[in-house]
Amino acid sequence: MVMPICQVCKKREATVFLTQIINGKKTDLMMCRQCAGEGYKIDLNTLISGLLGLGWENESIGPATEIACDRCGMTVDEFNRTGKIGCSRCYEVFREPMKVLLKRIQGNTRHQGKVPERYAADHAAEIEVERLQQELRECIRIENYERAAEIRDRIRQLEAGRGGRK
């Protein structure tokens, strides 16, 4: 049997095969033992590096490369080099490009799993707001303005209750 060649070093035989689906697109990675030896994260990191900031350049905030996290100082360039986020605040600072990135690597942008107890109420409110916004659009479309006004009030109420925590 002829073995394929490692895609990382392009020298040794590939013995480790990694198949993954990124946003519906299948990606095959074949690596030798040495290149894959670092564990199953390196390949993903090389795949995601360079992705943050894509499709973000033309937004009003300015070029993505000039923004840094006000807490830890991470920049888009740094992320693109390392594939690692600096701190939890970075996710706030880079929220929009992060959504684009997550859509690509996870196929999703909205958490559906466990919620820590102290966030449970907030989390439920956020999901409710999202649902109401959809209903609001529908009400406006069918010109049911009375119901739309009710929904708008309810959204304001929920958002105020969350105390501005985003």
Added chain:
Amino acid sequence: MKRWYIDKGPDSDVVVSTRVRLARNFEEYPFPSRCSRQQQREIIQKTVDALTGDDLELRKGFTVIDFKNMDLNERLVYVEKRLVSKELARSDQEVGLLLSNDEQISIMINEEDHLRIQCLAAGMQLEKAYEICNYIDNLLSQKINFAFDDTFGYLTSCPTNIGTAIRASLMLHLPAITMTGQIQILLETCGKLGLSVRGLYGENTEASGSMYQLSNQITLGKSEQDIVMSMKTIAYQVTEQERLLRKDIMKKNGPQLEDKIMRSYGILKYARALSSDEAMERLSDVRLGIFAGLITGLDETDINEMMLQIQPGSLQKYSGRILGADEMEAVRASYVRNHIAAKE
């Protein structure tokens, strides 16, 4: 529960072991790569306090391992037992390890994320392993504010882990799927279903010992239960396929397969030098022989234990010194000989 490698779990003819891990980060500190050493030390202390603070029972059940001051080979043994990651073993930072005395639960501190809560079990025990991780997470959450975002879920150092931050893995023994050349198809199918499959232990041949690790790739947008359940469903299908193929090979090529298995058994019993690849291959054959009813003196826990103990770090620990390449092969053969002789 017993240590995974000496326990007989459900479906252990195909599923060797289960591992579930959750990544968690402290809200008030930057992720580990941007923490100062002082901050890293604080994180270790806070984790130890949170886990073992009030609960005397729990305190007795866990040991704080001084991982930072451990020599490299000793660290390697922990990697080979799958209790910690290679990243933790290689790190020169202020890393920590909390280990339950039955080696079932390990909490890695200051790896890629502040905490990696991990549970290991024999055979197919995904739900149980998740429940245990979840329990530890709830316990720690009473004392620690974990970084969480309404939209993104649990925040992690790498966006590939965000959301549930769960990674569930199964170690599968797939000799029949490998022998019949169907492994490539399996890899592709699992890939389409959002799972990754990679060979384990391989050096020069693909996935030596026919051992593969199946893990979820997607962590965001599905609940932990959904992730665990869909993985379990797929793993059962793979397991059934492997069982059918084993029967099929036995029916069509029984004598040849039996010969292959018994030759491997003979080599393990008498060889004076074994490379890692050969030992894995022979142990894989013998594992198959055990479940085919051909070999009765050993069971799957012996194979688990030998596959683990023939790794370099464990062999060096066994012989009490650092070994050269030739010596390593001789010690490996002697370890395997002794293990089998003691059982027969």
